[in-house]
Amino acid sequence: MERALINQAVNFINQEIWVWGWIHKIRKLGGIVFIILRDYSGFIQGVIENQTDLSEELSIGTVVKLKGEVVKEERAVQGIELKIKEIKIQSRVVEDYPLQINKKKISANLDTLLDYRSVSLRYPQISAIFKIQAQIAKLFREYLITQNFTEIFTPKIVCAGAEGGSNIFKVEYFDKTAYLAQSPQFYKQIMVGVFERVFEVGSVFRAEQHNTARHLNEYVSLDYEMGFIENHLDIMRLENNLLIYMLKELKKTSQEEFKFFEMEIPFVPEEIPHLKLREAQSILEKNYHKTCLGEPDLDPEDERLICQYSKEKYNSEFIFITHFPSDKRPFYTMDDSEDPGYTKSFDLLFRGLEITTGGQRINRYEDYLTKMKKLRMNPDNFNFYLEAFKYGMPPHGGLAIGLERITARMLGLANIREASLFPRDINRLIP
RNA sequence: GGGGUCGUAGCGUAGCGGUUUAACGCGCAUGCCUGUCACGCAUGAGAUCGCGGGUUCAAAUCCCGUCGACCCCGCCA
Numbered sequence: 147m148e149r150a151l152i153n154q155a156v157n158f159i160n161q162e163i164w165v166w167g168w169i170h171k172i173r174k175l176g177g178i179v180f181i182i183l184r185d186y187s188g189f190i191q192g193v194i195e196n197q198t199d200l201s202e203e204l205s206i207g208t209v210v211k212l213k214g215e216v217v218k219e220e221r222a223v224q225g226i227e228l229k230i231k232e233i234k235i236q237s238r239v240v241e242d243y244p245l246q247i248n249k250k251k252i253s254a255n256l257d258t259l260l261d262y263r264s265v266s267l268r269y270p271q272i273s274a275i276f277k278i279q280a281q282i283a284k285l286f287r288e289y290l291i292t293q294n295f296t297e298i299f300t301p302k303i304v305c306a307g308a309e310g311g312s313n314i315f316k317v318e319y320f321d322k323t324a325y326l327a328q329s330p331q332f333y334k335q336i337m338v339g340v341f342e343r344v345f346e347v348g349s350v351f352r353a354e355q356h357n358t359a360r361h362l363n364e365y366v367s368l369d370y371e372m373g374f375i376e377n378h379l380d381i382m383r384l385e386n387n388l389l390i391y392m393l394k395e396l397k398k399t400s401q402e403e404f405k406f407f408e409m410e411i412p413f414v415p416e417e418i419p420h421l422k423l424r425e426a427q428s429i430l431e432k433n434y435h436k437t438c439l440g441e442p443d444l445d446p447e448d449e450r451l452i453c454q455y456s457k458e459k460y461n462s463e464f465i466f467i468t469h470f471p472s473d474k475r476p477f478y479t480m481d482d483s484e485d486p487g488y489t490k491s492f493d494l495l496f497r498g499l500e501i502t503t504g505g506q507r508i509n510r511y512e513d514y515l516t517k518m519k520k521l522r523m524n525p526d527n528f529n530f531y532l533e534a535f536k537y538g539m540p541p542h543g544g545l546a547i548g549l550e551r552i553t554a555r556m557l558g559l560a561n562i563r564e565a566s567l568f569p570r571d572i573n574r575l576i577p
Numbered sequence: 578g579g580g581g582u583c584g585u586a587g588c589g590u591a592g593c594g595g596u597u598u599a600a601c602g603c604g605c606a607u608g609c610c611u612g613u614c615a616c617g618c619a620u621g622a623g624a625u626c627g628c629g630g631g632u633u634c635a636a637a638u639c640c641c642g643u644c645g646a647c648c649c650c651g652c653c654a
């Protein structure tokens with residue numbers, strides 16, 4: 147008994163096939179029983195007539211192998227139907243589902259969905275989020291590989307944080323203290339000295355005590371870093387092209403999943419507009435009466451307003467903000483010699499939220515020493531990192547995209563936790 | 578870390594201007610139903626109203642504490 151996938155059933159009209167999956171829904175109408183079966187490829191309606199005892203032991207979630215004849219049936223929504231002949235139960239349900247996964251609308255709060263994650267992930271509307279997320283990660287890899295990037299895998303247990311400060315998790319490492327990586331920053335820069343162009347898809351950890359709809363304490367960072375650049379605009383150009391590629395491909399592969407969210411797959415302009423932070427701030431003052439000039443960053447409301455502006459003015463849901471002040475960016479950020487006090491760094495905002503930070507990095511050993519001295523950092527603590535710069539490092543830069551953030555914004559999810567299979571936040575460690 | 582809101586059957590909610598058998602929808606169980614696709618109809622089970630204390634003749638309802646959740650802000654992807 148070979149398995150047929152549900153979405154292939156249409157190729158077996160008037161033939162008997164075995165399909166394997168979960169009972170998704172049962173509708174008993176007396177002498178006739180309709181059963182919706184779910185496998186990873188889709189749904190099919192099965193029908194039992196005259197021997198309804200076949201359905202007696204079935205409940206929502208029962209895992210079965212089903213034998214039936216595929217027939218054309220106009221009365222069925224999909225136009226085909228499976229006339230069930232035999233049912234082999236593989237696994238029974240021990241308890242009723244705490245959530246109803248077969249309704250058009252999900253009627254549960256986020257907290258409940260997360261508490262019963264193994265169940266809630268079986269909602270077609272919820273699993274679609276992660277189908278799309280998998281596509282986003284795949285397309286990120288795929289595109290960068292076409293641009294001759296090499297994928298790298300860097301340690302997540304580290305001896306020092308890239309950003310420093312208190313937002314770093316401590317872990318016991320035998321008789322030493324180690325930390326969970328906040329970013330692959332140091333390692334991807336080191337690897338520019340090897341492969342010139344590298345990328346990584348991996349988890350990063352932030353011990354910040356935040357509790358918001360856009361923060362997680364563990365998230366997936368899509369990173370890349372590349373050598374021999376002119377300036378930060380090269381990094382932005384590549385991200386622009388990456389996004390064009392991603393969304394073009396998503397349009398081909400994920401149209402079905404997007405339907406659940408009633409969201410348009412976003413359009414990426416040939417050239418995403420960019421503004422210096424100060425330009426953005428004076429626009430906010432002029433157009434929206436916000437007083438923010440001189441602030442070192444945009445606050446969440448500013449981000450929403452500037453995205454609104456970008457949409458209206460440039461017809462772009464994406465906008466780059468560049469030239470953040472030197473003292474608000476990490477030590478490895480390159481200053482812009484033509485704009486003293488400001489850096490060759492940028493954020494990418496998408497639908498009101500920052501989804502990327504990047505920029506050009508310092509690449510000369512002496513410049514690191516000068517910068518670290520100025521910031522009263524001890525270079526001895528970063529020997530493994532600085533070593534790479536002693537032996538020749540080209541001008542380079544890179545960025546990081548928050549996978550959950552881009553997923554959430556693309557699908558219009560209100561809370562970033564919805565875009566994480568098993569989110570880690572300030573009070574959630576289970577599941 | 579600061580501010581705000583909220584905890585009532587498995588899930589989503591109503592009741593909070595004090596006195597009932599704590600209500601409704603979904604789900605579940607039983608029965609009826611041969612074209613359902615939010616199937617329908619009938620009957621039924623299921624809640625020490627987050628927890629602890631207080632006020633009162635009387636508390637889901639008011640007060641205090643506690644635990645948990647959600648939203649906003651700082652910080653960030």
